[in-house]
Amino acid sequence: xxxxxxxxxxxxxxxxxxxxxxxxxxxxxxxxxxxxxxxxxxxxxxxxxxxxxxxxxxxxxxxxxxxxxxxxxxxxxxxxxxxxxxxxxxxxxxxxxxxxxxxxxxxxxxxxxxxxxxxxxxxxxxxxxxxxxxxxxxxxxxxxxxxxxxxxxxxxxxxxxxxxxxxxxxx
Amino acid sequence: xxxxxxxxxxxxxxxxxxxxxxxxxxxxxxxxxxxxxxxxxxxxxxxxxxxxxxxxxxxxxxxxxxxxxxxxxxxxxxxxxxxxxxxxxxxxxxxxxxxxxxxxxxxxxxxxxxxxxxxxxxxxxxxxxxxxxxxxxxxxxxxxxxxxxxxxxxxxxxxxxxxxxxxxxxxxxxxxxxxxxxxxxxxxxxxxxxxxxxxxxxxxxxxxxxxxxxxxxxxxxxxxxxxxxxxxxxxxxxxxxxxxxxxxxxxxxxxxxxxxxxxxxxxxxxxxxxxxxxxxxxxxxxxxxxxxxxxxxxxxxxxxxxxxxxxxxxxxxxxxxxxxxxxxxxxxxxxxxxxxxxx
Amino acid sequence: xxxxxxxxxxxxxxxxxxxxxxxxxxxxxxxxxxxxxxxxxxxxxxxxxxxxxxxxxxxxxxxxxxxxxxxxxxxxxxxxxxxxxxxxxxxxxxxxxxxxxxxxxxxxxxxxxxxxxxxxxxxxxxxxxxxxxxxxxxxxxxxxxxxx
Numbered sequence: 001x002x003x004x005x006x007x008x009x010x011x012x013x014x015x016x017x018x019x020x021x022x023x024x025x026x027x028x029x030x031x032x033x034x035x036x037x038x039x040x041x042x043x044x045x046x047x048x049x050x051x052x053x054x055x056x057x058x059x060x061x062x063x064x065x066x067x068x069x070x071x072x073x074x075x076x077x078x079x080x081x082x083x084x085x086x087x088x089x090x091x092x093x094x095x096x097x098x099x100x101x102x103x104x105x106x107x108x109x110x111x112x113x114x115x116x117x118x119x120x121x122x123x124x125x126x127x128x129x130x131x132x133x134x135x136x137x138x139x140x141x142x143x144x145x146x147x148x149x150x151x152x153x154x155x156x157x158x159x160x161x162x163x164x165x166x167x168x169x170x171x
Numbered sequence: 172x173x174x175x176x177x178x179x180x181x182x183x184x185x186x187x188x189x190x191x192x193x194x195x196x197x198x199x200x201x202x203x204x205x206x207x208x209x210x211x212x213x214x215x216x217x218x219x220x221x222x223x224x225x226x227x228x229x230x231x232x233x234x235x236x237x238x239x240x241x242x243x244x245x246x247x248x249x250x251x252x253x254x255x256x257x258x259x260x261x262x263x264x265x266x267x268x269x270x271x272x273x274x275x276x277x278x279x280x281x282x283x284x285x286x287x288x289x290x291x292x293x294x295x296x297x298x299x300x301x302x303x304x305x306x307x308x309x310x311x312x313x314x315x316x317x318x319x320x321x322x323x324x325x326x327x328x329x330x331x332x333x334x335x336x337x338x339x340x341x342x343x344x345x346x347x348x349x350x351x352x353x354x355x356x357x358x359x360x361x362x363x364x365x366x367x368x369x370x371x372x373x374x375x376x377x378x379x380x381x382x383x384x385x386x387x388x389x390x391x392x393x394x395x396x397x398x399x400x401x402x403x404x405x406x407x408x409x410x411x412x413x414x415x416x417x418x419x420x421x422x423x424x425x426x427x428x429x430x431x432x433x434x435x436x437x438x439x440x441x442x443x444x445x446x447x448x449x450x451x452x453x454x455x456x457x458x459x460x461x462x463x464x465x466x467x468x469x470x471x472x473x474x475x476x477x478x479x480x481x482x483x484x485x486x487x488x489x490x491x492x493x494x495x496x497x498x499x500x501x502x503x504x505x506x507x508x509x510x511x512x513x514x
Numbered sequence: 515x516x517x518x519x520x521x522x523x524x525x526x527x528x529x530x531x532x533x534x535x536x537x538x539x540x541x542x543x544x545x546x547x548x549x550x551x552x553x554x555x556x557x558x559x560x561x562x563x564x565x566x567x568x569x570x571x572x573x574x575x576x577x578x579x580x581x582x583x584x585x586x587x588x589x590x591x592x593x594x595x596x597x598x599x600x601x602x603x604x605x606x607x608x609x610x611x612x613x614x615x616x617x618x619x620x621x622x623x624x625x626x627x628x629x630x631x632x633x634x635x636x637x638x639x640x641x642x643x644x645x646x647x648x649x650x651x652x653x654x655x656x657x658x659x660x661x662x
Contacts, residue, residue: 003174029249029311036304047519056293057589064300065585068307068330069578075311075323076570133290133350137597141605148608151590152615159583159619163626166576181521185528238545243553244562251537258533259526266525286521293592294522300585315555327574330581337588344595404556409540413533484631487577495584495620502591503613509599510606 008048015041028074032067039063051131184285188265196419197227203419203472210476237408244314245405253312254406254413257305261420264298267291268427269353271437271457283457284353291352292340295428299336299383303329305417306385306402313405321401324391324483331490332382332389338498339376342369342505343432356436366433368508372501373433375494380425382490385418387475391483426467434463573631580623587616 015038022034039062046055129135140148201216201223208215216223241247269284288294303326310322343365344350347358359365366373382389391401398404403414430436437456447455481489555562594612598605 027246029246029308033249033252033308052290053593056290056297059297060293060300060589061582061586064297064303064333065330065582068300068303068326069575069582071304071307071311072323072326072575072578075307075319076572076575133293133593133596137593138600140593141597141601141608145608148590149611149615152587152612155583155587156615156619156622159580160622162576162579162583163623166572166579178524181524182528185525189528189532235540236544238547239541240548240552242555244555255533255537259529262529262533263522263526266522285525286518288518288522313555315557317556323570323574327577330585331577334581334584334588337585338591341588341591341595344592345598348596348599350592350596399556399558408544409537413537487631491580492624499613499617499620502595503610506598506606506609510603 004048008045011041011044011048014038015045029071032070032074035070036063036067039067046131049131050128053131053133053136181285185266188285189262192262192265192420192423193416195423196416197231199419199423199468200230200415201227203475206469206472207476231412234409234412239408239410240405242314242405246312246314249308249312250405251410253305253309254410254417256308257302257417258413258420260298260302260305261417261424264295264424265427267294267352268424268431269356269436270460272453274453282353287351287353290350292344292350292355292432296337296340300330300333302383302421305414309406309414310402313402315405317399317404318402321398321404324398325385325402328385328389328391328486328490329383331487332379332494335375335490335494335498336379336383338495338502339372339379340432342372342498342501345502345505345509352431352436356431356438359435359438361438361440364433364435364438366435369433369501369505371497371504373429375498375501376433377429378494379498380429381471381474382486384421384425384471386422386471388478388481389486390480391486422468422471423464426464426471429467430460430463434467436460583619584616 018034018038018041022031022038025031025034039058043055043058043063046052046058204226205215205223207213216226219225219229241250266285267288269282269287271283273282306329307322307326310318310320310325313319343355346365346368347355349355349358400406403411406414437460439456439459442452442455557563591609591612594605594609598609601608
């Protein structure tokens with residue numbers, strides 16, 4: 001149990017630090033690298049929750065596919081650093097800080113003033129197997145067949161959409 | 172066993188595996204040079220040690236002492252990070268590959284893989300998909316046109332072939348009903364190797380593995396006549412060595428994966444009918460794993476020195492128009508096989 | 515209790531440490547004598563021309579986009595493949611429908627030509643065409659070759 005807490009603390013710290021670094025780095029490619037690191041920390045946190053499938057998907061899809069696409073775009077556009085934009089819009093900065101503080105207060109409130117009830121802890125104990133891929137596979141057949149196939153159609157739509165957009169760019 | 176004991180045993184196993192891997196990598200380079208010399212009717216390395224047997228160590232020593240040149244136009248931190256990522260990923264894949272059945276040693280039941288994870292194959296797939304980063308970042312950060320074009324080409328190539336690789340693996344998972352490499356090997360008992368059951372998947376996986384390791388005929392990222400050195404044009408000293416080592420480490424992992432997924436891993440057909448002792452059986456099985464792996468590695472080298480390089484449009488259309496539909500067909504084929512014969 | 519994932523975690527840490535030590539050790543023993551010419555990027559010995567970050571063909575971006583979609587489908591296919599044997603014909607049907615949808619997307623891409631990797635047609639001067647014009651001097655043939 002203690003090991004679990006230590007790992008949680010380390011991974012949580014890594015997640016927070018990398019996400020802060022991701023926002024503050026002036027170079028977009030550096031930001032992208034920190035975002036990938038953040039995904040790793042998240043994958044580790046998912047593993048601690050025994051959600052193996054989500055953890056692996058986090059790495060394969062987010063870090064391995066989406067971020068590669070991002071990197072491609074960054075390289076294609078060769079965007080320069082963002083310093084110039086930030087200096088011009090001082091007001092936006094203040095609004096951003098204000099919203100961040102609000103969100104932080106909200107999170108703090110939830111963490112300190114809403115203790116989990118007994119029913120919730122019971123559900124958590126039951127959900128220990130829910131993240132396994134076998135469980136997900138079984139659920140996909142029995143309960144969620146239609147959503148599974150619907151996701152297939154959604155992806156088909158995404159494919160067509162991507163091609164239509166790319167075609168427009170070509171012409 | 173206590174936590175400390177397990178940790179220490181694990182660390183010893185990891186240390187053994189990493190050092191064996193390093194030794195194999197350096198001798199693979201030597202053998203590649205020897206085999207290429209043999210193919211081209213040359214002599215090959217023959218000065219350092221008996222018939223050049225110490226050549227790998229001389230190479231490592233030379234690369235260690237070389238000056239590291241970081242071009243002033245490059246992005247220095249990412250330039251250093253890229254070879255690091257490539258090499259770490261190349262090594263880490265080895266954590267889940269089993270080299271033999273469980274053995275009993277000093278009263279402990281020890282599986283001959285560092286970790287028997289129940290999602291092992293997905294772990295391998297995840298790491299392969301991360302391999303793109305090292306090359307892309309290396310190409311981008313160097314600040315050279317050759318590097319950038321090489322890096323972009325390479326990453327487009329790797330992601331194209333990754334899809335058919337994923338579908339081929341899905342065929343294996345269908346048969347084994349498990350994502351753990353050890354169970355996958357156990358499911359290929361006797362002659363029920365996946366290469367026999369699903370030859371199409373075997374071929375698509377092998378070709379995708381060639382493309383993922385950037386080996387000839389898929390070595391467009393470093394096509395010398397047009398791109399100098401591709402993504403590692405601007406690398407020197409140990410950083411260049413990292414890319415070089417990673418290429419060969421990836422080759423070893425690719426061949427180990429081909430053996431594990433399709434050629435029955437450590438399984439030897441009918442070995443239990445011979446009535447050999449348990450220790451001898453295990454030893455033969457471990458040996459057979461390495462023999463199979465050596466054969467696949469030789470195939471890798473053989474192909475490299477026999478087949479010319481693809482053109483880039485040929486490469487992409489092979490990936491998307493041949494490999495991808497074939498691997499898709501393979502999944503259906505395996506599903507039908509299981510349905511009909513209840514394997 | 516150390517789980518199997520814990521072992522992989524240790525493996526990753528050791529691999530990172532090992533590579534880090536190797537790269538750092540090399541830094542300690544190798545010489546460091548940079549000159550201005552040495553630090554230029556390689557461009558066949560000529561002076562460096564223009565920005566290294568050139569604009570790319572958008573095809574690369576389209577490939578990455580298509581890859582992203584199919585990668586998600588591969589990942590969705592794994593839970594199906596894993597539990598396939600438990601469900602018999604019903605599972606087969608679900609999987610085949612899913613694969614059919616996937617194949618439909620692929621067929622659409624194929625039809626629209628997004629799987630083609632266009633390359634610019636090389637403009638090769640054809641000697642036979644030039645030579646059909648009789649009574650042309652050698653100088654003129656050279657000019658025509660240059661033009662085409």
